[in-house]
Amino acid sequence: MPRAIRGVLVECDPAIKSIIVNIDSDNHDYIIEELDEERVVIKENMVAALKAKLEERLAENHPDDESGSE
Amino acid sequence: MSVSTAPSLQLTDYLEKLPGTTFRKLYQQPSTAFAIFRRMLPQLAKTFVMRMLFMPKPMLLHDLELWVRPDAKRQKDQALSILQAFHIVHITAPSRDRPQEMQLSPNFKTSMRLALTGGGTHQSFGVPSNLTVPTEIDINFLDRYAKKKWEDILHFVVSSVGYKSSAEANGPNKSVKELIISGRLVDRRPGGGIGITQAGFTFLLQEANAQVWTLLLLWLEAMDNNREAGLEAVDMLSFLFVLASMELGRAYDTNALTEQRRNMLPSLVDFGLVHVPHHKRSMFFPTRLATTLTSGSSSSLRSISEGVTAATTAVQTSGGPLGSTEKGSVVVETNYRVYAYTHSTLQIAVLALFCKLTSRFPDMVAGRLTRASIRQAINFGITADQIIAYLAAHAHEQMHRTALQTAKPVLPPTVVDQIRLWQLENERMKTTVGFLFKEFEDHKEYLAIAGFAEEIGVLVWRSDKTGMFFASKHEQIRDYLRIRKKAE
Incomplete structure (x- = not known):
């Protein structure tokens, strides 16, 4: 009998996926299954937390654009 | 990102959902019958209603074709379907021995006649007060x-x-x-x-x-x-x-x-x-x-402040969209700066939803569209297209003039593109809730079940190499698995 696991399929580009894997590597509490380079299945209740973490990581690499001329 | 699923309600959609009995009740009031006639019907449907209103007997559906030119058949069918959706006309079911007949539904007919010719004690257009009106109320x-x-x-x-x-x-x-x-x-x-x-x-x-x-x-x-x-x-x-x-x-x-x-x-x-x-x-x-509830039914975009002004101060004659005569107030420059010549706090509040406002003058505010301000708006659930539509609908006439002279779009294309890009940036991952199916007994079972999931349209992703697939629903697949097990 096959198994059916409830989760959320996340599709993104490889760069984002590697960040997700990296976030997960701390506690392994996000990812259920890595499918391929652009897809992972994560736990349903962790989607919001993952999005927030991802935003955080991306913000580190994005200098604040408010410094432009006013 | 939380996107509300509640669509904005429209009167037509609401009315069309009501059952026929509700309509019968509604049409007991001449004012209601008249209001629906006035606001909800296209011109051709109104013509049909007026011509049928004083007919003593039902008319043949076939005769309706004589009223309408053959090349306007589409409009005629449209008008008829609206009349039926509002339960204004009743058309008998097609049968072999009798031609199809149509007539106005009785309540609608009675009320409509009363509304037009007067009479009756229905008081459905309100009873004026006899008391003296306070002078300050005009x-x-x-x-x-x-x-x-x-x-x-x-x-x-x-x-x-x-x-x-x-x-x-x-x-x-x-x-x-x-x-x-x-x-x-x-x-x-x-x-x-x-x-x-x-x-x-x-x-x-x-x-x-x-x-x-x-x-x-x-x-x-x-x-x-x-x-x-x-x-x-x-x-x-x-x-x-x-x-x-x-x-x-x-x-x-x-x-x-x-x-x-x-x-x-x-x-x-x-x-x-x-x-x-x-x-x-x-x-x-x-x-x-x-x-003005039942006058005019244009659904065009119009500025909020002017929308209110139009509804509260303008004369009632307008039925069509006023968009072209309104004065826009927003200037958008290619360097993402935004200037709005307005003193309406409401419009300023709307701009503040997606603009970083920096200075305010007696009749003007200035600000910038920034990555952060657009992202904030998107987090509220406002889409890039809505922001662009708002800016375009409220563009200052100077923007229109320049666009006309140089044959370019009203809003600077770089800004429009950038707003869209900022939105895309926010949607780095696409998420689908569902079920991962794995650990099949053999590849044959996997193929059969993944094939079934694909057939019923719940399959989101499959990998034949690893023998796994992702489906958005599992109930039907579960039943299918049971049936398969029994058959073995």
Whole structure:
């Protein structure tokens, strides 16, 4: 009998996926299954937390654009 | 990102969902029959109704074709389907021995005749009050009153974000606030505040008349779900149509209303549709928001402040969109700077939803579109296309003039593209809720079940190499698995 696991399929580009894997590597509490380079299945209740973490990581690499001329 | 799924309600959609019995009740009131005729029907359908109104006997459906030129068959079918959707005409079922006949439904016919020719004691167009009217209440007063009430409501929808307006203190009544929240025009946010939703932004972009209806329909639905309040949606709806047929600036008698309708008055006062003088509770005045309910039905984009002004000050003659004659006030430059020549706090509050406003002058505000400001708007559920549509609809006439001279689009393409890119940036991952299926007994089983999932349209992703697939639903697959097991 096959198994059916409830989760959320996340599709993104490889760069984002590697960040997700990296976030997960701390506690392994996000990812259920890595499918391929652009897809992972994560736990349903962790989607919001993952999005927030991802935003955080991306913000580190994005200098604040408010410094432009006013 | 939370995207509200509640669509903004429209009167047509609401009415089309009502059952035939409700329509029969509605049409007992001449004012309702007349209002639906006036507002909801296309010209051709009106012509049909008028020609059939005084026919003593049903007419043959076949004869209708003589009225319409053959090349307008599509319009004719459209008109007929609308008339049927509103239960205005009744067409007999096709049968072999009798040709199909059509006639106006009896209640509609009677009421419509009464509305046009007068007579009867239905009092469905309101009973004027005999008392002396307080001198301070004139049309200007009512317009100012309605405008104030309605702007308070719009302020409430936008005020919670960005630009802090003073409306919080004397905003709309609590029940109106609850209604707006339960209608998901705004969301409660963690931390006690509230914020606008996508539906709320769509609401803001509608013209005033459509906004009033959206709110009223939310109210009707809320009352339908809450029987204890003792209000019945059908009667409420027909009272709204009565209000719509009343005369602006005239006092009407409260005591001539049924008790149920009297109970509606406080809410209508909250919406700004009705004014009741403090010292004379036995009379009420419909405002322009109420009397224009059934006139004009254009759904064009129009500026919020001007939408209100148009509904509260302009003459009632306009039926068509006024978009071309309105003066836009927003200038967008290629360097993402935004200038708005306005002193409407409401428009400023709307701009603050997606702009970083930096300076305010007596009749002008200046700001910039930034990555952060657009992302903030997108987090509220406003889409890039809505922002672009808003800017385009409110572009200053100088923008239009330059665009015309240089044969370029009104908004700078770089800015438009960048707004879209900023939105894309925010959607780095696509998520689908569902079920991962794995650990099949053999590849044959995997292929059969993945194939089944694909057939019923729930398959999102499959990998034949690893023998796994992802499906958005599992119930049917589970049943299919059981049947397969039994068969073995």
